[in-house]
Amino acid sequence: MDKKLPSFLQMMTNYAISSAKHIANGLKITTEEQYRNRLQACHECPHLNENKRCSLCGCPVENKAYRVTDYCPDTPPRWEKLTIGEEGKPISIKKSQNDPREDYNSETGY
Secondary structure, X not given: OOOOOOOHHHHHHHHHHHHHXXXXXXXOEOOHHHHHHHHHHHHOOOOEOOOOEEOOOOOEHHHHOOEOOOOOOOOXXXXXXXXXXXXXXOOEXXXXXXXXXXXXXXXXXX
């Protein structure tokens, strides 16, 4: 499998779109367990290059894995897309005991 990255312009475009979605969605991040599961899938993926970038989109997987709005570009995807609440209803995402990140409530944004 070819691990050649997309062009620099395409990588920057992909990262800008990903960042805009992340910001527009209130900078929501995955739980520690979701993050670890996503990274594990990336580390087992043949599209991961030696610089820990996805060779399909060019994004650094350690950044991509923690953003709720990001997804795996492989076909089929190696991670499930995450949604916040059923039918868009806000939920609280609780951190694990060892997660230094604060709890996040999608309704209040805090």
